[in-house]
Amino acid sequence: xxxxxxxxxxxxxxxxxxxxxxxxxxxxxxxxxxxxxxxxxxxxxxxxxxxxxxxxxxxxxxxxxxxxxxxxxxxxxxxxxxxxxxxxxxxxxxxxxxxxxxxxxx
Amino acid sequence: xxxxxxxxxxxxxxxxxxxxxxxxxxxxxxxxxxxxxxxxxxxxxxxxxxxxxxxxxxxxxxxxxxxxxxxxxxxxxxxxxxxxxxxxxxxxxxxxxxxxxxxxxxxxxxxxxxxxx
Numbered sequence: 277x278x279x280x281x282x283x284x285x286x287x288x289x290x291x292x293x294x295x296x297x298x299x300x301x302x303x304x305x306x307x308x309x310x311x312x313x314x315x316x317x318x319x320x321x322x323x324x325x326x327x328x329x330x331x332x333x334x335x336x337x338x339x340x341x342x343x344x345x346x347x348x349x350x351x352x353x354x355x356x357x358x359x360x361x362x363x364x365x366x367x368x369x370x371x372x373x374x375x376x377x378x379x380x381x382x
Numbered sequence: 383x384x385x386x387x388x389x390x391x392x393x394x395x396x397x398x399x400x401x402x403x404x405x406x407x408x409x410x411x412x413x414x415x416x417x418x419x420x421x422x423x424x425x426x427x428x429x430x431x432x433x434x435x436x437x438x439x440x441x442x443x444x445x446x447x448x449x450x451x452x453x454x455x456x457x458x459x460x461x462x463x464x465x466x467x468x469x470x471x472x473x474x475x476x477x478x479x480x481x482x483x484x485x486x487x488x489x490x491x492x493x494x495x496x497x498x499x
Contacts (some may be wrong), residue, residue, distance in 0.1 A: 277445055277446075310485035310486075312429075312486075314429075319478055319480075319489035319490065319491060319492055320429065320478075320486070320489055321489075322485060322486060322487045322488075325485045325487075331487060332487075363428065363429055365429075365431075365485065365486075367484040367485055370431075370442055370444070370445070371419070371431040371434065371442075371444075371484065372431065373421075373428060373429040373430065373431060374428070375428045376428050376429075
């Protein structure tokens with residue numbers, strides 16, 4: 277089973293600043309990597325698939341990069357609505373989620 | 383517009399079998415490439431993938447839960463059913479179904495299931 281490790285567990289950033297979230301796979305998942313945003317009491321929302329393709333309706337401030345085992349989600353200029361929990365998910369070999377990164381207001 | 387909605391019991395007793403139904407609209411599970419998956423989330427914890435069924439009836443399961451899970455589809459009713467046997471309090475969670483290809487682009491609202499005697 278592929279293990280997905282996200283870091284940091286919690287990230288404190290001020291509005292308007294850049295946030296960089298990391299996700300590492302225990303073995304290569306090629307570009308079969310998705311990112312989700314989840315707010316309290318809501319279902320997750322797909323942000324990125326294929327490691328770098330934004331889902332429909334996702335603002336351009338969200339970008340994904342990486343391949344193989346190392347991936348990054350970058351939010352270029354944080355808005356108030358971006359403070360949430362973010363999960364990565366590999367779908368190269370079955371499906372596994374990371375444990376999440378909580379993005380909080382500094 | 384794709385929508386999915388989960389339904390099932392909110393409370394089950396330990397050792398019982400849980401049966402959840404995902405009723406969807408806006409797509410067909412007979413269309414090539416389409417799938418529906420189940421994911422759960424214990425209170426305050428991370429997402430955990432459970433199972434996935436594709437248009438061609440290909441079924442995939444989480445290795446750690448495979449012995450307890452069964453996923454089926456009824457294309458005519460636009461439904462996917464997940465059964466989980468031998469429920470335990472640690473299975474208390476919100477259970478989501480989602481449209482898959484195989485990342486999950488549209489999610490249901492989720493249904494909370496509590497396992498308690």
